[in-house]
Structure formats: structure tokens, C-alpha cells
Amino acid sequence: MGKLRVMSLRGDRTVIWDQKRAEAGDPEALAAVREAERIFEEELRKGATAFRVAPDVPATKLDRFDPEADQIVTVPRVMGG
Amino acid sequence: MMDLDGPQLLALASVLVFVLVWTLWRRYYLLPVLECDAEAEKRAAALMREVLSEGESRELDQSGYLTVPSPSVPGRMYRIPAKPGWVDVYESGQLAMRMCVEPVERLPAADVVLMHKLMIEGNEPEYLRQANVVFVRPPAGRRYRRHHS
Numbered sequence: 001m002g003k004l005r006v007m008s009l010r011g012d013r014t015v016i017w018d019q020k021r022a023e024a025g026d027p028e029a030l031a032a033v034r035e036a037e038r039i040f041e042e043e044l045r046k047g048a049t050a051f052r053v054a055p056d057v058p059a060t061k062l063d064r065f066d067p068e069a070d071q072i073v074t075v076p077r078v079m080g081g
Numbered sequence: 082m083m084d085l086d087g088p089q090l091l092a093l094a095s096v097l098v099f100v101l102v103w104t105l106w107r108r109y110y111l112l113p114v115l116e117c118d119a120e121a122e123k124r125a126a127a128l129m130r131e132v133l134s135e136g137e138s139r140e141l142d143q144s145g146y147l148t149v150p151s152p153s154v155p156g157r158m159y160r161i162p163a164k165p166g167w168v169d170v171y172e173s174g175q176l177a178m179r180m181c182v183e184p185v186e187r188l189p190a191a192d193v194v195l196m197h198k199l200m201i202e203g204n205e206p207e208y209l210r211q212a213n214v215v216f217v218r219p220p221a222g223r224r225y226r227r228h229h230s
Contacts, residue, residue, distance in 0.1 A: 007184075007192045011124025047185070049207070051199045056134045058152060061203040073132070075196040076188070080213025081181030 004036045005073045037065040047077035125189035149201045161197040179216035
């Protein structure tokens with residue numbers, strides 16, 4: 001399962017998609033991938049940065065949505081305090 | 082009705098101004114920094130634990146900070162506090178910089194820790210570009226001198 005976690009004031013919002021079913025062309029799974037991609041793009045337009053995260057591996061920045069990623073976390077824009 | 086003379090009026094006005102400033106500061110600065118509901122904090126903590134390794138979680142619990150190595154500068158370590166605060170940058174074991182970076186949106190404390198970690202690991206140049214550096218260690222051997230007139 002792929003997961004998109006969007007950080008926000010209320011804790012993260014999670015969008016889940018089934019990678020295997022999407023690969024097999026399942027319409028419901030493909031719709032979930034499209035919805036995750038739409039939210040991903042929307043967050044990036046707002047200035048957020050997206051990272052692919054995996055246990056015990058440093059995070060890598062994602063400029064494009066990757067449906068193969070197991071977990072993607074978006075963080076809002078940062079600024080000097 | 083009381084009759085107030087000049088100094089009493091001044092004292093009363095000072096108290097009123099203080100109360101007004103305190104109320105505004107609390108409303109617009111302090112509360113947004115401190116308040117995120119408990120459910121949000123719980124969700125953010127769960128996400129953070131999911132992403133951190135066992136060792137990183139243990140370090141955060143035991144020392145109150147998380148150490149993240151720089152992906153670009155050997156020997157540079159970022160020390161992220163568990164609660165909102167300055168991030169200390171160590172180079173070869175010595176404090177080299179202290180800086181402040183925060184999200185433009187209010188986030189639960191655990192999300193802020195994770196935000197620092199992800200930005201440092203995956204987008205360090207942008208993280209440093211945005212950081213407000215509040216302390217830089219002077220180069221070795223340099224002394225500050227007092228000037229006498």
C-alpha cells in the first residue's frame with residue numbers, strides 16, 4: 001500500500017492507495033492514485049516539500065508524485081524564525 | 082468618582098497599556114505557538130515514531146533531541162530539540178551555529194521535529210537558505226577585543 005501523509009495543524013492527513021491493484025488496472029485503485037497525486041500537486045503548489053521516507057534510510061526529496069513510493073510525507077514551507 | 086492626579090493617571094494608563102499588550106501578545110503569538118489539540122499531537126507523534134528508526138526514537142526520548150547528520154558536510158550534525166526551539170549545528174563535535182527554522186503553518190511539536198529531519202536529509206540547501214542564524218562560532222584563534230577610546 002502507498003501512503004501520502006500531509007502535515008497540518010490537525011496532525012497529518014493520510015491518503016492510501018493500493019499499488020498492486022493500481023498496476024493491475026483496477027479502476028478504484030487508479031482513482032485513489034489520481035486523488036493522491038492531485039493532493040500531492042496541490043501541496044507543492046502551496047510551497048510544501050515532499051519526501052519519500054522509509055525506515056532506516058535518509059529521506060529523499062520528490063518533485064513528482066511517485067505511485068511506487070511506500071510512504072510520502074509533505075511538509076509545509078519553512079522560514080527563518 | 083475618584084479624583085486622580087497626574088502620577089496616578091500615568092500609573093493607571095501604564096497598567097492598561099501593559100494589559101492590552103499582554104492580551105494581544107498572548108492571543109496572536111503565544112497561543113498559536115503553544116496550542117495544538119491533543120488528538121493532533123497524538124497523530125503527529127505516531128507519524129514521527131513510524132518514520133524514526135529505533136535508535137533515533139530512543140535518542141529523542143532519552144536526551145530530548147534528535148541528531149541528524151548533514152548529507153553534504155562530513156562531520157556536521159544538526160541537533161533538533163523535541164520541543165520547538167533552536168537547532169544547534171555541530172561541526173567536528175563543536176557548536177558551530179545555532180539557528181531558527183519554523184514552518185509557515187502551525188504544526189504539532191512532533192511534526193516540527195520530523196519537518197527538520199526531512200528537510201535536512203532531503204533538502205538541506207533550502208533548509209539552510211531559509212534558516213535564521215542566531216549564533217555563529219568565530220573562526221579558531223579569533224578573539225573579540227574591547228575598544229578603548
